[in-house]
Amino acid sequence: MPKLPLPPGSTIGILGGGQLGRMLALAAGRLGFDVAILEPEVGAPATRVAAHTVVGAYDDPTALAALAKLARVVTFEFENVPAASVEHLTALGVAVAPGARALAIAQDRVAEKTFLNEAGVATVAFAAADTAQAAQEAMASLGAPVLMKTRREGYDGKGQRWVEHAAEAPVAFEAVGAKPVILEAPANFVRELSVIAARGRGGEIAVYPLAENHHEKGVLRRTYAPAKVTSETADQAERIAAKILSGLDYVGVIGIELFELADGRLLVNEIAPRVHNTGHWTMDGCEVDQFEQHIRAVAGWPLGPTHAHAQVEMLNLLGKEADAWAKLAGEPETRVHLYGKRDAKPGRKMGHVNRLRPL
Amino acid sequence: MPKLPLPPGSTIGILGGGQLGRMLALAAGRLGFDVAILEPEVGAPATRVAAHTVVGAYDDPTALAALAKLARVVTFEFENVPAASVEHLTALGVAVAPGARALAIAQDRVAEKTFLNEAGVATVAFAAADTAQAAQEAMASLGAPVLMKTRREGYDGKGQRWVEHAAEAPVAFEAVGAKPVILEAPANFVRELSVIAARGRGGEIAVYPLAENHHEKGVLRRTYAPAKVTSETADQAERIAAKILSGLDYVGVIGIELFELADGRLLVNEIAPRVHNTGHWTMDGCEVDQFEQHIRAVAGWPLGPTHAHAQVEMLNLLGKEADAWAKLAGEPETRVHLYGKRDAKPGRKMGHVNRLRPL
Numbered sequence: 001m002p003k004l005p006l007p008p009g010s011t012i013g014i015l016g017g018g019q020l021g022r023m024l025a026l027a028a029g030r031l032g033f034d035v036a037i038l039e040p041e042v043g044a045p046a047t048r049v050a051a052h053t054v055v056g057a058y059d060d061p062t063a064l065a066a067l068a069k070l071a072r073v074v075t076f077e078f079e080n081v082p083a084a085s086v087e088h089l090t091a092l093g094v095a096v097a098p099g100a101r102a103l104a105i106a107q108d109r110v111a112e113k114t115f116l117n118e119a120g121v122a123t124v125a126f127a128a129a130d131t132a133q134a135a136q137e138a139m140a141s142l143g144a145p146v147l148m149k150t151r152r153e154g155y156d157g158k159g160q161r162w163v164e165h166a167a168e169a170p171v172a173f174e175a176v177g178a179k180p181v182i183l184e185a186p187a188n189f190v191r192e193l194s195v196i197a198a199r200g201r202g203g204e205i206a207v208y209p210l211a212e213n214h215h216e217k218g219v220l221r222r223t224y225a226p227a228k229v230t231s232e233t234a235d236q237a238e239r240i241a242a243k244i245l246s247g248l249d250y251v252g253v254i255g256i257e258l259f260e261l262a263d264g265r266l267l268v269n270e271i272a273p274r275v276h277n278t279g280h281w282t283m284d285g286c287e288v289d290q291f292e293q294h295i296r297a298v299a300g301w302p303l304g305p306t307h308a309h310a311q312v313e314m315l316n317l318l319g320k321e322a323d324a325w326a327k328l329a330g331e332p333e334t335r336v337h338l339y340g341k342r343d344a345k346p347g348r349k350m351g352h353v354n355r356l357r358p359l
Numbered sequence: 360m361p362k363l364p365l366p367p368g369s370t371i372g373i374l375g376g377g378q379l380g381r382m383l384a385l386a387a388g389r390l391g392f393d394v395a396i397l398e399p400e401v402g403a404p405a406t407r408v409a410a411h412t413v414v415g416a417y418d419d420p421t422a423l424a425a426l427a428k429l430a431r432v433v434t435f436e437f438e439n440v441p442a443a444s445v446e447h448l449t450a451l452g453v454a455v456a457p458g459a460r461a462l463a464i465a466q467d468r469v470a471e472k473t474f475l476n477e478a479g480v481a482t483v484a485f486a487a488a489d490t491a492q493a494a495q496e497a498m499a500s501l502g503a504p505v506l507m508k509t510r511r512e513g514y515d516g517k518g519q520r521w522v523e524h525a526a527e528a529p530v531a532f533e534a535v536g537a538k539p540v541i542l543e544a545p546a547n548f549v550r551e552l553s554v555i556a557a558r559g560r561g562g563e564i565a566v567y568p569l570a571e572n573h574h575e576k577g578v579l580r581r582t583y584a585p586a587k588v589t590s591e592t593a594d595q596a597e598r599i600a601a602k603i604l605s606g607l608d609y610v611g612v613i614g615i616e617l618f619e620l621a622d623g624r625l626l627v628n629e630i631a632p633r634v635h636n637t638g639h640w641t642m643d644g645c646e647v648d649q650f651e652q653h654i655r656a657v658a659g660w661p662l663g664p665t666h667a668h669a670q671v672e673m674l675n676l677l678g679k680e681a682d683a684w685a686k687l688a689g690e691p692e693t694r695v696h697l698y699g700k701r702d703a704k705p706g707r708k709m710g711h712v713n714r715l716r717p718l
Contacts, residue, residue: 005685007684008681008684008697008699008710009699009700009701022388025408026385026388026389026408029381029385029407029408029699030385030696030697031688031695031696031697032684032696032697032698032699032700032710033699034407034699048388048393048410049384049385049388049408049409049410050408051407051408284646287643287694287715288694296688301685301688302685302688302689304688304691305691305692309668309669310668322367325366325367325391326364326660326661329390329655329660329661329663330661332663332664333664335646335647336390337389337390337391338367338389338390338391339391340367340368340388340391340392340393341368341391342368351367351391356646
């Protein structure tokens with residue numbers, strides 16, 4: 001295991017070379033760290049701001065060994081890191097954060113909701129089903145409609161569909177890939193909120209103000225933060241974050257997606273064991289943003305403050321929308337963040353802007 | 360010449376791989392640019408956050424050609440870039456900013472003060488001397504004491520000394536290197552201030568609030584910003600910045616060091632055609648810091664806002680002082696910036712902190 005807190009000048013490894021890895025690398029650079037990226041694609045966004053790149057699959061033992069040689073502390077930008085890769089790195093003496101348990105739970109929607117409920121955190125009612133028939137039977141007790149999702153993988157609305165009647169469950173099961181699924185009761189929420197929080201290696205917790213999120217076609221479009229909420233709601237979110245972080249013995253930043261119900265209760269929709277798109281507002285709304293906070297946590301540094309100093313509207317730039325960079329850069333209230341991606345495929349996250357107003 | 364404004368995904372070249380180059384590279388990365396560093400030293404701070412590095416001397420035609428192949432827009436982190444290098448890059452079709460005129464003037468203290476006075480900007484009285492005898496004669500009219508400085512090079516108090524009597528001028532001339540010098544009358548200032556300003560490719564100007572600077576042994580120790588000044592003083596500084604930027608047909612960020620006299624007048628001490636240590640406070644005190652502002656200017660982008668949203672005390676971390684990183688990172692009001700330098704030589708700038716208070 002590395003000596004912690006990790007001194008500046010050390011190298012931090014990151015699995016994944018996309019925009020989250022890039023923003024983590026830039027934050028690490030501000031604190032005097034070098035970064036080593038492990039990523040299958042040559043020239044990925046994060047690799048172009050990193051001191052070292054290992055090109056290879058996330059489960060390639062040679063690539064993992066090369067990363068371990070460069071970096072004694074490793075983190076990741078996405079939750080589908082193979083468990084075996086974390087074990088492999090750990091066996092090589094690397095401190096991987098967040099840890100294997102957080103990954104395992106975030107990779108399986110049934111394990112995730114089971115953990116949450118056991119930790120005293122409310123979710124929608126749910127059931128697991130491994131076959132089409134089991135899915136149909138589960139709907140008998142859960143009721144209809146349900147949201148059917150594959151237990152593993154799938155993001156931004158992929159691998160999921162609504163099922164209106166139990167009789168349609170088998171068709172839906174085939175449509176999402178004939179793989180084990182979770183069935184979720186509807187939440188009847190009034191707003192989608194999220195909370196970005198961090199836990200340090202000593203167990204200390206720091207929670208950012210709540211954010212209000214608006215999705216389009218399953219993809220995050222806008223975040224408003226700090227969200228207008230009562231102090232009871234803010235307290236509720238902090239308690240939820242603390243239960244999850246402590247329950248997972250978590251190290252790093254976590255994104256927790258919430259449903260706000262009409263009666264004020266918060267249900268957890270899902271957790272992402274990484275920096276999160278709904279936390280991008282912190283880059284211009286807080287003194288220490290989620291990326292620096294994550295680097296601080298995994299490096300064993302003290303956590304930074306989380307209060308907001310501006311009201312922020314974060315807007316994702318999808319596909320060709322990023323072509324408006326010159327106009328956006330000319331808006332005095334707009335801070336522009338672009339990811340250096342070369343190919344603006346439709347719907348691809350190319351950047352985001354934070355529009356600021358005084359608090 | 361490159362097409363401007365330079366689109367994200369393009370590469371920006373930077374001459375110099377120190378901390379200023381590093382912070383420029385991190386800012387360029389946020390906007391989606393790649394960076395190519397030209398730097399003689401392998402593994403210099405900026406190279407470790409850059410997509411490309413050309414290792415070579417700043418006047419090596421092969422290295423310059425390699426940089427020109429990577430980047431159509433080139434800037435620099437230090438003012439002693441050889442004029443021939445800028446000419447060489449320009450001949451290769453590269454847009455170099457700030458331009459050759461700003462460099463030539465900033466490299467020669469006599470040319471600098473002559474330009475300033477011709478532009479209607481006040482300085483201390485001064486005289487040029489190429490020989491020991493000429494220096495002694497000049498003191499007959501300038502009076503004593505004078506501050507003798509080499510005309511070229513020298514920074515952080517190096518290559519300069521006070522001369523108390525005309526008879527001592529020849530000894531001082533030998534001591535500073537027996538090279539052409541400038542003799543400067545004392546300023547009798549009450550405070551050292553500085554103003555960081557930027558000019559875009561379309562001639563638009565943006566000026567940050569004034570900063571108050573405290574030096575120790577010729578090296579910047581602390582900056583307080585925004586400085587407590589009257590609106591008359593702020594206006595005076597803005598007019599000075601505008602005269603200098605327009606007079607040089609400048610593109611990029613400039614650092615202008617000022618003496619504030621007891622009667623409120625501002626004299627220009629010196630100008631630095633680059634991002635400036637007294638502008639580091641903008642990293643946490645402003646929405647767009649001096650590094651992003653410089654990248655915006657040289658890339659032909661619109662300039663960003665310059666107002667402060669916090670009161671900042673910037674403290675340079677010299678040599679072993681940076682070893683206190685863990686303590687500093689634990690102070691809630693303190694933002695830590697470290698440069699990734701491996702060798703903490705005494706007095707070497709290893710990082711800085713910005714301590715924030717509400718405005």
